[in-house]
Amino acid sequence: MTTPEISSSAIEKIHVNLADRSYMIHVGAGLIGNAGHSIAPILKQPKTIIVTDKNVAEHWLSPLQSSLADHDIFSETIIMEPGEQTKCFAQLEILVSKLLNFKIERDTIIIALGGGVIGDLTGMAAAITLRGIDFIQIPTTLLAQVDSSVGGKTGINTSHGKNLAGAFHQPKLVLADTNSLQTLPLRELKAGYAELVKYGLIGDADFFEWLEENGASVLAGHAENQQYAILKSCQAKADIVANDEFERGQRALLNFGHTFGHAFEAETGYCDKLLHGEAVAIGSVMALEASERLGLCPKGRADRLRDHFTATDINYKLKNIAQNDWKASVLLDHMRLDKKVTNSTMVFILAHDIGDAFVTSDIKESDILAILNDSLEEIGGF
Ligand SMILES: NC(=O)c1ccc[n+]([C@@H]2O[C@H](COP(=O)([O-])OP(=O)(O)OC[C@H]3O[C@@H](n4cnc5c(N)ncnc54)[C@H](O)[C@@H]3O)[C@@H](O)[C@H]2O)c1
Ligand SMILES: [Zn+2]
Secondary structure (H helix, E strand, C coil), X not given: CCCCCCXXXXXEEEEECCHHHCEEEEEECCCCCCHXXXXXXXXXXXXXXXXXXXXXXXXXXXXXXXXXXXXXXEEXXXXXXXXXXXXXXXXXXXXXXXXXXXXXXXXXEEEEEECHHHHHHHHHHHHHHHHCCCEEEEECCHHHHHXXXXXXXXXXXXXXXXXXXXXXXXXXXXXXXXXXXXXXXXXXXXXXXXXXXXXXXXXXXXXXXXXXXXXXXXXHCCHXXXXXXXXXXXXXXXXXXHHCCCCCCHHHHHHCCHHHHHHHHHHHCCCCCCCHHHHHHHHHHHHHHHHHHCCCCCCCHHHXXXXXXXXXXXXXXXXXHCCXXXXXXXXXXXXXXXXXCECCECCEEXXXXXCEEXXXXXXXXXXXXXXXXXXXXXXXXX
16 A cells, blocks of 8 residues: 655635535645544544545545544445446446445435545435435545535436436535645546636636646645645635536536537547546637637637646647547537537537636537537647
8 A cells, every 4th residue: 555645734614605505625635634533523423434446545545544433433435446437327226235235324424535436426325325315525636626526416427428317415524635636647637637727717817827827836746736726616616506506507607618528528438548627628728719719708818728738738639639530520419419408509608708708508500610620620729
């Protein structure tokens, strides 16, 4: 087992305001090693079940178990296989059975220790087991810390597509430990970074500017800057979720870059060849490019984002991931199947400027097709 360097810092907290479903997000270094302290006050019985995956267990299970034991909390553990394929009906059934084998009760709180896959699967198991039990998120990827662990969307993939079965089920607590990022592969860290940039793009130009200055240090493991970036992202997400918990309006802004991105993920088959965040980085540049071309946003904004991704060594070129046989019309078909389509109209998140995104369905498919075609041919600087 590898033991990462354990540092600790002042923990910062954010309140997610959702009436009786409100909860706290703690962000800082050392939270896993001290989890028993944060978790003990919200447990209804001194017993919990940890759900994690093999990769995460290798580094972070033992510090979590020890901290729980130090606070006289008894814990059982369920270790799942890592990877997106774990988010499926078969694994959900296995997980629910294991929870029931442990004689889980309505008052037992389960802990999701891992990335978005473990968080989404465990959250869904919590939503349906005994008609709903509480759960805690301990996100260990940057993507999970800034996005999936907050907001209560849980779910699994189906043969019809990604995340098509799920439930809204808010966690009782989120502990985002920046130490856990030390063991995360750089490729995963960069994929999460694209989601972090998204918060600057959709609603906070100052944060985007801060990332232009400090983004490289966030990726290089600067703990205080990681903490700041995660806090800003979680606060942005918490504000959006508090106003639109069930995605009837503004929560869709969080899908900036995602309609394009999902098309690339669908075409690659949702596999390791293209991580979600890698697709979002390319999709975000395309969303700004589309906004510029349609005269909705001043020129130069897409270039500014390209420059930032170049500075942080993040790919934004569709051409670099596309196969020779990719066709714009097929990508457009994937976009039509995206679940953000309502009344048969495609919904896009575009921007009036960096930090000023908006939701629209008033876009012609021919414009999107032209942008996809140009990107595949790498015309116009893509
Ligand atoms: N619920 C939501 O609102 C929401 C939002 C965005 C994404 N998601 C979902 O999140 C999932 C992607 O999450 P992800 O990017 O965290 O992927 P992931 O959970 O698959 O984790 C990525 C990889 O890193 C490993 N890992 C995780 N933490 C580690 C650590 N600290 N050290 C070493 N290895 C570690 C995992 O085992 C895995 O191999 C997708 O299924 C996506 O649909 C959900
Ligand atoms: Zn995303």
